[in-house]
Amino acid sequence: MRISKDHIHDSSMNELSVHKENFDFLSNNLSKKNVDVKALIKKLSDFQVAIPSWALGAGGTRFGRFSFYGEPSSLEQKLEDVGVLHALTQTAGAVSLHIPWDVPSDYKAIKNMADELDIKFDAVNSNTFQDQKNAKESYKYGSLSNTSVAVREQAVAHNLDVIKIGNQLGSKSLTVWLADGSSFPGQNNFQTALSNTEDSLKKIYKQLPDDWKLLIEYKPYEPNFYSTVIQDWGTSFMLANACGEKAYSLVDLGHHLPNSNIEQIVSVLMLKGKLGGFHFNDSKYGDDDLTVGSIKPYALFLIFNELVYGIQNNPQNPDLAWMIDASHNIKDPLEDLIQSLEAIQEAYAKALLIDQYELRNAQLNNDVVKCQELLQDAFRTDVRPLLESARLQSGGALSPIKSYRSLDIRNELIKERGKHNIASGL
Numbered sequence: 001m002r003i004s005k006d007h008i009h010d011s012s013m014n015e016l017s018v019h020k021e022n023f024d025f026l027s028n029n030l031s032k033k034n035v036d037v038k039a040l041i042k043k044l045s046d047f048q049v050a051i052p053s054w055a056l057g058a059g060g061t062r063f064g065r066f067s068f069y070g071e072p073s074s075l076e077q078k079l080e081d082v083g084v085l086h087a088l089t090q091t092a093g094a095v096s097l098h099i100p101w102d103v104p105s106d107y108k109a110i111k112n113m114a115d116e117l118d119i120k121f122d123a124v125n126s127n128t129f130q131d132q133k134n135a136k137e138s139y140k141y142g143s144l145s146n147t148s149v150a151v152r153e154q155a156v157a158h159n160l161d162v163i164k165i166g167n168q169l170g171s172k173s174l175t176v177w178l179a180d181g182s183s184f185p186g187q188n189n190f191q192t193a194l195s196n197t198e199d200s201l202k203k204i205y206k207q208l209p210d211d212w213k214l215l216i217e218y219k220p221y222e223p224n225f226y227s228t229v230i231q232d233w234g235t236s237f238m239l240a241n242a243c244g245e246k247a248y249s250l251v252d253l254g255h256h257l258p259n260s261n262i263e264q265i266v267s268v269l270m271l272k273g274k275l276g277g278f279h280f281n282d283s284k285y286g287d288d289d290l291t292v293g294s295i296k297p298y299a300l301f302l303i304f305n306e307l308v309y310g311i312q313n314n315p316q317n318p319d320l321a322w323m324i325d326a327s328h329n330i331k332d333p334l335e336d337l338i339q340s341l342e343a344i345q346e347a348y349a350k351a352l353l354i355d356q357y358e359l360r361n362a363q364l365n366n367d368v369v370k371c372q373e374l375l376q377d378a379f380r381t382d383v384r385p386l387l388e389s390a391r392l393q394s395g396g397a398l399s400p401i402k403s404y405r406s407l408d409i410r411n412e413l414i415k416e417r418g419k420h421n422i423a424s425g426l
Contacts, residue, residue, distance in 0.1 A: 001080050001413055003087045005395050011406045012398035019398055023385040030353070037386070040352055044390035049280070049344055050094035050122035050323040051337060053102045056081045057423020059289065059327030068333060070413035073421040075102045075110060081334060081413075083117035088403055089341050090396035094122040096323050097169075099162045100132055107168045114169075122173070123215060123277065123321050124166035128155045129179035129223070142180040144200035145193040145229045152200050159204045167209060173276070173321055174208070175250055176201070177217035181224030181231075193229045198242050205243040214247040215276040215321065216240050219255040222287060233265045240274055248276025248318070252325060253303075254287040255279075263302045270310030270317045277321030280344055289327035291336050293343025300343065301379050304351035312356065332410055338400045342387065349383040 027037045056078050058068040072078040078095070085092040095114070104110040114121065128143035136154065141147070143155035163174055180197065182188040205214050218236040219228055230236055233249055240247040249269050256262055269275035282290040282300070293300050310317060322344075328336040354374060362370040388398050397403035404410075 001084060001409065001416060003084060003407065003409070005087075007407055008087060008395070008397045008403060011403035012392070015398050015402075019385060019388050019392075022382075023389055026382070026385045033355075035353060040349065041386060041390045041393065043352060044345060044349055044387060045090070045394050047345065047348060048091055048093040048322070049341055050096040050321065051082045051085060051092050052096045052098065052125075052323060052325055053078045053082075054098045054423070055324065055326055055328065055337065056333055057328075058333060059329045061329065066329065067420070067422055068328070069419040069421075070410055070417050071333075071421045071423040073417070073423060075104055076113060077417065077421075078102065078423070079110070079113050079117060079119065082119055084404075084409060085334060085337055085341070086117065086119060087395075088397045088400040089338060090391050090394035091341050091345060092337070093118060094120045094323075096122045096125060096175075097166070097171075098125045098127060099158075099165055100127060103165060104169070111169060121166065121169040121171040122323060123175045124162050124169075124171045124173070125175045125177070126159045126162045128158060129177070139179075142178075142188075142193070142229070144176075144178055145180040145188075145197040147192070147196070152196060156200050156203050160207050163204075163207065163209070163212070167212075172211060173213040173215055174204070175215040175217060175277075176204070177219070177252075178228070178230055179223050181221075181228035182226045183224050184226055188227065190227065194235070197229050198239055201239055201243055201247075205247055208246060212246065213276055213318070213321075214240070214243060215250040216243075216247060217250045217252055217255065217279070219252070219287065220257050233269065237269065237272070237274055240276075248274050250277045250279065250321075251275065252279035252281070252287075253292075253300075254281045254283045254289055254325075258285065262299070263306045266303055267306040267310065270306070270314045273314065273316035273318075275310070275317055275320065277323065279323055279325035280340060281324065281326040289325065291326060291331070291343070292324065292340035293347065294339070297343065297347065298379060300347040301350050302375070304347045305354060305375065308348075308351045308354070309356055334409070335401060335404060338404060342400070345387050345390075346383055349386050350378045350381060353378040353381055353383070 030037050057071040072081050082095045128139050131138050137151045146152050216236045216239050218230045220231045236249040280292045282292050282295045284295050324340050359374050
């Protein structure tokens with residue numbers, strides 16, 4: 001499925017006059033505050049978020065999965081879906097593959113297809129949280145942390161295979177998330193599990209190409225509920241330091257205990273030059289994997305405030321990898337991803353409106369009220385006309401959701417693929 005720029009343009013025509021009124025009003029107000037509107041729109045246009053290949057189909061829970069018609073059942077179809085998202089939003093210019101779910105059968109053809117769709121390959125993700133078909137060893141009791149040397153060697157070998165696959169596609173980073181841990185007291189020796197994990201990660205890191213990054217994810221619970229080996233950002237940070245300068249922590253917004261101050265975690269990691277990237281989602285209770293910005297938009301905005309400050313003031317931290325990691329249990333996956341992309345861009349735009357110099361002075365003078373006023377003034381600004389302008393200038397849709405529906409894309413996908421395709425992944 002390919003969407004032409006003419007189709008996108010035609011779907012936006014009816015709303016152009018309203019957009020122009022809203023944009024002119026906002027632009028004039030921002031200009032009075034000495035905001036460089038053109039520069040802000042350029043930053044929004046340049047900001048790209050990777051789409052995870054496993055999130056293009058319906059999600060599920062341990063109780064069941066409700067399929068969504070027209071799901072992509074091959075890597076080629078998944079790239080087509082990312083192409084649809086990018087054509088409409090102009091901010092989904094990358095895909096993040098999960099191996100072994102999405103191993104290309106023809107690397108040249110896949111790369112050519114991605115080039116045609118203006119899509120790059122972001123971080124590749126390994127999978128040692130499931131036993132794969134014909135695998136000699138089982139990950140039931142852990143992978144990189146396992147007490148068995150044979151299991152650890154198999155898990156390391158898999159990660160090295162993932163690097164080779166990513167290297168052929170032009171990816172530049174490997175993301176490692178471990179389900180390793182324990183469900184009952186006394187099941188694991190904590191020190192042994194951590195030491196085994198560090199040793200395994202070092203073996204993977206040693207084979208990392210010179211221009212690659214190792215992104216180490218963390219999670220406090222699930223699927224193990226008594227302990228996880230890499231349970232928090234401090235453990236991830238410690239392991240990244242142990243591996244070397246090309247290893248970084250990866251922050252998944254859902255991988256924190258309730259009410260964790262994620263913006264502080266982000267700030268500290270950037271100060272230490274060890275924030276490698278993000279998995280965006282939202283949650284009410286834990287790792288709910290809900291649509292970005294659907295539950296806690298102000299928290300997302302506060303995180304972006306620290307990101308904007310860090311990008312401006314922490315040159316020791318590398319460019320970040322941005323990716324959505326969400327589940328779509330009851331929504332059309334593509335509509336859900338469009339909403340997530342919009343929420344990310346909106347939080348970023350609002351954070352860019354904060355006068356960091358004025359905020360810094362208020363902080364130094366302990367003017368707590370002014371600090372809050374500066375943040376909330378930016379958060380309360382309706383920045384949607386800026387996002388619309390950024391999309392229009394790049395050839396995207398004024399309203400991606402409305403265009404998606406007016407172009408009847410889901411039904412077109414069903415016509416092409418049928419009702420009973422099932423996407424690989426969870």
